[in-house]
Amino acid sequence: MRLFETINDVEKPSITSKDSNSPAHNELTATDDSIFSFKDLQLKVNDKLQIQLASVAKKSYNPTGIAYYSTRLIGYYQNYGLMVSEPRSAKINEYPLFESDELFIFYFNGQTLFKFASYVEKIITLPFKYLHLSFPKHISGKQIRKSKRIGVNIEVTVNNNPSPAIITDISTTGAKIETNQEIGSFNAAVDLAFEISLHGYSTKLQLKGNVQSFNISHENAQNPLCYGIKFTSLQHNQKLLLQNLIYQKLINELY
Incomplete structure (x- = not known):
């Protein structure tokens, strides 16, 4: 096993999707949730990820009020875990992250918006701050069609x-x-x-x-x-x- 995988190692997506489409807005449409493998994400080092604290997201009735954290992928160990940079957010003091927290993680590759759940397994502070996250077990995604307006x-x-x-x-x-x-x-x-x-x-x-x-x-x-x-x-x-x-x-x- 290797710490990082390259694009050449990534298989083409094998997607199981539903037939119906649901509009998101004007020229932007999205298919219903599909099931993806981790390789389908084609994640690369330094790719940007968005994080929601699951406990906050599940209680919120106003999606725009949910605190989002911005982070970047440092690396991953296939089937074992992810390493991401210190999350940043204007609400980090209001909603700090702790070990064992469940997170919802989002990644957009230009065509598909992926979502998966993960847990904070370890918060590392030296020589710099970063997080060890559990490896995703289930990955869903919505394919975005046409113009992203x-x-x-x-x-x-x-x-x-x-x-x-x-x-x-x-x-x-x-x-x-x-x-x-x-x-x-x-x-x-x-x-x-x-x-x-x-x-x-x-x-x-x-x-x-x-x-x-x-x-x-x-x-x-x-x-x-x-x-x-x-x-x-x-x-x-x-x-x-x-x-x-x-x-x-x-x-x-x-x-």
Whole structure:
């Protein structure tokens, strides 16, 4: 047995899935839960994982209020255990982790959102802090189809104009903005400034984009002008933040 497995060692997924599909939001759809093997995850060292404390998740009736921890895979020993970096969260002091805690762990590989349960077997503090987790026995997953676009309600400033505008859905490539002021004609350049909340932390984003579509909504009297914006010159860290926002939303909506 080896501590790490490489991509070349990973078998192609053998998935047992149900036939029915259930929509998550607009262009984002997900299949019902399927059963996966650990190799199907194709986990690599430094891959990012999201953690929920099971005792908190089971009691919460509001998924968006559940504390999430962000961690990265250090390594694993097949059938024995996982090693992950020290989990980070704005609520780590409110919901600390202890040995024997049950955790729900999520991993998104770009196509499938995986979930499995694990237990904190040991918290190591030296030479650096990391966790030993039990090896997953059962892994479920939902395959995400089409564009990973999520519904949001985020206030945004467009071209430094103080007039109210709302981002109503967003992806890593663009967003839909509803407003009562004209933004620009087709392909017009726009500057966007808004804040997103990730794991309890607020992060400011300043993005550039072009107007790609326009229509008038007769159902929204307050902000009837609807613009489709395509992001341009997106920096790597900005794309990562958007991916994390989508990842967090997927967990809330699909589980």
